Amino acid sequence: MRTLFHNHLVQKSFWCMSAATILWSGLHLPAAQAASMGSQSPPASVSSKTDVIPTDKAALLSARRELYEQISAATGIPWFRFAAIDQYERTVAKKSKTAPQHLTKLTGITIPPPLWSGPLNPDQEDTSPQSISFFGGFGSDGSGDGRADPGNDADVLYSMARHLLHYGQSSSDFSIAIWEYYHNGRASQRINQFAKLYEHFGRLDLSGNAFPLPLGNTYAYRSTWGTGRSWGGARIHEGTDLFTPHGTPVRSTCYGIVETKGWNRYGGWRIGIRDIDNRYHYYAHLTGYDKKLAQGDIVQPGQTIGWVGSSGYGSPGTQGKFPPHLHFGIYKDRGITEWAFDPYPLLKQWENQEYRARRNKNK
Numbered sequence: 303m304r305t306l307f308h309n310h311l312v313q314k315s316f317w318c319m320s321a322a323t324i325l326w327s328g329l330h331l332p333a334a335q336a337a338s339m340g341s342q343s344p345p346a347s348v349s350s351k352t353d354v355i356p357t358d359k360a361a362l363l364s365a366r367r368e369l370y371e372q373i374s375a376a377t378g379i380p381w382f383r384f385a386a387i388d389q390y391e392r393t394v395a396k397k398s399k400t401a402p403q404h405l406t407k408l409t410g411i412t413i414p415p416p417l418w419s420g421p422l423n424p425d426q427e428d429t430s431p432q433s434i435s436f437f438g439g440f441g442s443d444g445s446g447d448g449r450a451d452p453g454n455d456a457d458v459l460y461s462m463a464r465h466l467l468h469y470g471q472s473s474s475d476f477s478i479a480i481w482e483y484y485h486n487g488r489a490s491q492r493i494n495q496f497a498k499l500y501e502h503f504g505r506l507d508l509s510g511n512a513f514p515l516p517l518g519n520t521y522a523y524r525s526t527w528g529t530g531r532s533w534g535g536a537r538i539h540e541g542t543d544l545f546t547p548h549g550t551p552v553r554s555t556c557y558g559i560v561e562t563k564g565w566n567r568y569g570g571w572r573i574g575i576r577d578i579d580n581r582y583h584y585y586a587h588l589t590g591y592d593k594k595l596a597q598g599d600i601v602q603p604g605q606t607i608g609w610v611g612s613s614g615y616g617s618p619g620t621q622g623k624f625p626p627h628l629h630f631g632i633y634k635d636r637g638i639t640e641w642a643f644d645p646y647p648l649l650k651q652w653e654n655q656e657y658r659a660r661r662n663k664n665k
């Protein structure tokens with residue numbers, strides 16, 4: 303029995319590494335078939351169409367968008383909620399050398415075996431919708447081939463959709479469903495943030511960055527990653543200091559959502575923005591913020607969010623303990639922990655990109 307199921311799993315992907323393309327089956331749902339997914343009985347016919355996972359970024363994003371829209375049409379759940387769950391899982395996934403999932407699946411969502419097949423199911427690789435359902439597993443057949451395959455995009459998203467539908471369609475229902483699924487406050491915060499970003503911009507591609515200060519020769523910065531700091535004990539310097547006069551505008555470096563705003567003992571008046579790649583952009587020592595900006599607001603690259611100052615290193619309001627500068631840091635969320643990484647190379651890159659774009663415009 304087990305071997306049989308194993309063979310099924312192996313069969314699902316046909317590789318052609320030399321052409322850097324992967325042929326696979328199961329995603330494309332004819333409209334009638336997709337519509338029948340909303341009902342209790344799974345679709346009857348099997349889609350025999352084979353697809354290629356695009357390697358080109360734009361094509362990949364449009365294939366993902368199409369997948370979300372299809373499941374959305376079948377279940378009534380907005381596409382951006384699938385996109386948010388998918389993106390969250392992709393940003394916290396451990397890179398696996400043995401099974402490069404991004405080559406065989408469009409989504410990054412992985413529903414672990416005990417959840418998929420049911421915790422008490424003796425066959426943890428079960429793909430029979432009937433026995434999975436008997437053991438209270440998540441796995442459902444969304445592709446219409448009669449199997450609930452955790453490696454099939456339509457099956458995975460449809461199974462997730464069914465979980466969400468238990469709770470309802472409002473955004474607070476969605477929050478509860480996500481909480482119940484992950485039991486991790488950080489995960490539910492991220493997924494809600496991502497859903498908000500996708501809904502606001504109406505697209506999956508939210509790449510694009512800006513240098514945090516207006517270009518010019520009024521600032522100076524260098525790589526100071528990990529050097530000691532004079533205040534606050536033996537912490538390393540997790541960021542880059544950009545020295546510039548008091549009052550210089552500070553701009554958002556990314557498309558993102560305001561996650562924190564307020565006083566911090568080290569950072570003074572600081573603001574933290576989460577981007578769609580689950581990176582936290584941190585701007586410290588400000589003299590003030592854009593008045594309209596509140597927690598949960600959405601920002602774009604280049605948008606003014608505040609002004610350079612010298613606040614921090616003390617109780618709220620402390621200023622002038624050091625020359626005015628912007629402290630800029632980036633932290634990457636890995637699901638359980640958050641890591642700081644050196645923002646200097648990115649700052650250089652964004653600065654160069656902006657100079658290049660400006661030159662091209664002037665031509």
Ligand SMILES: [Zn+2]
Nearest residue numbers: 541542543629
């Ligand atoms: Zn600093």
